[in-house]
Amino acid sequence: MLSIQGVRTFYGSIEALKGVDLEVAEGEIVTLIGANGAGKSTLLMTVCGSPQARSGRILFEGREITRLPTFEIVRRGIAQSPEGRRIFPRMTVLENLQMGSVTAEPGSYARELERVFELFPRLKERMHQRGGTLSGGEQQMLAIGRALMSQPRLLLLDEPSLGLAPLVVRQIFSVIRDINRERGMTVFLVEQNAFHALKLAHRGYVLVNGRVTLGGTGAELLANAEVRTAYLEGGH
Amino acid sequence: MEYFLQQLINGLTLGAIYGLIAIGYTMVYGIIGMINFAHGEIYMIGAFVAVIAFIVLGLAGITWAPAAIALVLLLSMAFTAVYGWTVERFAYRPLRGAPRLAPLISAIGMSILLQNYVQLLQGARVKPIPPVVQGGFTIIERADGFAVNISYLQILIILTTVALMAGFTALINGTPLGRAQRACEQDKKMAGLLGVDVDRTISLTFVMGAALAAVAGVMVTMYYGVIDFFIGFLAGVKAFTAAVLGGIGSLPGAMLGGLAIGLIEAFWSGYFSIEYKDVAAFSILVLVLIFRPTGLLGRPEIEKV
Numbered sequence: 001m002l003s004i005q006g007v008r009t010f011y012g013s014i015e016a017l018k019g020v021d022l023e024v025a026e027g028e029i030v031t032l033i034g035a036n037g038a039g040k041s042t043l044l045m046t047v048c049g050s051p052q053a054r055s056g057r058i059l060f061e062g063r064e065i066t067r068l069p070t071f072e073i074v075r076r077g078i079a080q081s082p083e084g085r086r087i088f089p090r091m092t093v094l095e096n097l098q099m100g101s102v103t104a105e106p107g108s109y110a111r112e113l114e115r116v117f118e119l120f121p122r123l124k125e126r127m128h129q130r131g132g133t134l135s136g137g138e139q140q141m142l143a144i145g146r147a148l149m150s151q152p153r154l155l156l157l158d159e160p161s162l163g164l165a166p167l168v169v170r171q172i173f174s175v176i177r178d179i180n181r182e183r184g185m186t187v188f189l190v191e192q193n194a195f196h197a198l199k200l201a202h203r204g205y206v207l208v209n210g211r212v213t214l215g216g217t218g219a220e221l222l223a224n225a226e227v228r229t230a231y232l233e234g235g236h
Numbered sequence: 237m238e239y240f241l242q243q244l245i246n247g248l249t250l251g252a253i254y255g256l257i258a259i260g261y262t263m264v265y266g267i268i269g270m271i272n273f274a275h276g277e278i279y280m281i282g283a284f285v286a287v288i289a290f291i292v293l294g295l296a297g298i299t300w301a302p303a304a305i306a307l308v309l310l311l312s313m314a315f316t317a318v319y320g321w322t323v324e325r326f327a328y329r330p331l332r333g334a335p336r337l338a339p340l341i342s343a344i345g346m347s348i349l350l351q352n353y354v355q356l357l358q359g360a361r362v363k364p365i366p367p368v369v370q371g372g373f374t375i376i377e378r379a380d381g382f383a384v385n386i387s388y389l390q391i392l393i394i395l396t397t398v399a400l401m402a403g404f405t406a407l408i409n410g411t412p413l414g415r416a417q418r419a420c421e422q423d424k425k426m427a428g429l430l431g432v433d434v435d436r437t438i439s440l441t442f443v444m445g446a447a448l449a450a451v452a453g454v455m456v457t458m459y460y461g462v463i464d465f466f467i468g469f470l471a472g473v474k475a476f477t478a479a480v481l482g483g484i485g486s487l488p489g490a491m492l493g494g495l496a497i498g499l500i501e502a503f504w505s506g507y508f509s510i511e512y513k514d515v516a517a518f519s520i521l522v523l524v525l526i527f528r529p530t531g532l533l534g535r536p537e538i539e540k541v
Binding site for chain 2: 048050069070071074075079080082086088089090091095098099100102103146150
């Protein structure tokens with residue numbers, strides 16, 4: 001469904017991605033783990049064309065999207081809950097969700113809103129509160145809910161567990177599992193929390209300094225000695 | 237008391253016009269964080285289109301005031317919308333992502349260019365038009381002969397402004413376009429990730445601001461009866477002051493600021509001296525900014541996330 005081929009991305013003269021190859025098949029949860037600064041968020045943003053890859057190709061459902069403007073890419077069915085959540089702080093929870101349905105097909109709004117509130121009842125309680133006043137966990141729920149409003153076929157999640165209490169992390173990961181199982185939504189998950197991510201994902205990749213160094217099923221990577229020493233030992 | 241009332245009416249009229257222009261400044265600042273110094277010129281072009289359109293309509297025999305005014309408003313808004321769009325497309329969009337000073341200088345350049353362009357095309361002499369709407373009400377007449385008047389034109393200006401501002405506020409708060417504009421104002425990158433065409437939204441912001449400035453231009457043309465190519469400068473500075481006074485980036489702030497500047501000017505000219513009315517308006521601005529640096533309704537730049 002998503003095919004990333006030899007993608008190189010630069011910030012100015014700094015090469016953040018040095019030729020990344022990666023595949024996400026329909027219906028999968030694929031995770032990308034790696035240390036801070038490895039280029040994980042850059043990869044997700046490159047998929048969305050902001051910034052665009054300097055070389056290489058990105059295909060979504062077989063069609064090339066490498067050079068499309070961001071809004072065209074997401075209109076094809078990709079939604080992202082980005083790094084830092086990026087909730088609109090001076091909009092209400094409801095307005096944030098409405099922004100999520102910009103690219104949704106007309107008439108789907110009420111149904112999708114209902115589904116988001118089912119997944120995150122907390123958001124319904126906070127419906128008329130401003131985004132900036134939510135707690136970190138609630139903001140993460142809102143970021144995911146907002147991404148779901150557009151009924152994407154591919155959901156990109158950037159570190160949904162960052163800075164959240166263990167209980168909330170479990171709740172968010174169980175929601176990710178549910179939307180994948182029940183709706184068959186394809187999920188590409190970027191995480192530093194490697195243990196949880198690899199347990200959840202069908203397959204995973206390891207990104208080191210802008211390059212994919214390892215790939216395999218979640219279980220394989222969990223058992224891999226390198227992965228264990230670099231990302232798992234020392235508690236999770 | 238009667239004198240006060242008269243100045244109040246004059247001040248409200250003036251404030252309505254400043255408020256209409258100020259909205260363009262504040263919205264553009266909100267969405268791309270730059271002061272569009274060419275906005276005053278857009279207003280001036282709106283006024284010129286009004287003069288030309290009134291004359292052409294007069295020649296065509298359309299002299300029934302409501303029809304003529306409605307047509308002139310539409311024409312003027314359409315023309316300035318094109319100007320607003322063009323200015324953004326060619327003078328500002330290529331500089332997006334450049335240091336903040338670059339579009340600012342480009343804006344000043346655009347302002348000078350538009351002024352000179354109109355001067356070349358239309359000449360430097362003032363352009364008069366015959367009165368379009370005459371007459372009015374006398375509200376109070378004192379025994380010594382002093383009367384408080386409100387002209388039909390003043391009523392028209394105030395009502396049109398109130399209606400436009402109400403409509404505009406509803407548009408910003410309650411429509412998908414307004415929501416997209418507010419989203420771009422808060423986080424353009426995220427808005428793009430959600431499928432908003434950010435460039436188009438910015439263009440539309442310029443178009444909307446320009447159309448409102450055109451309404452102000454038409455009203456001023458009818459109110460004063462004369463215009464020239466230079467009116468955009470002072471009106472622009474005043475409306476910008478209004479936007480800053482109300483809190484730049486805030487829509488209600490721009491309206492309130494416009495009203496405040498209009499009233500200050502009217503009362504100062506009424507009770508003290510006409511010559512120093514601009515000094516009064518700007519002095520109040522300085523005073524307000526000393527005690528409320530973000531303006532009357534502005535919000536602090538930093539907030540909890």
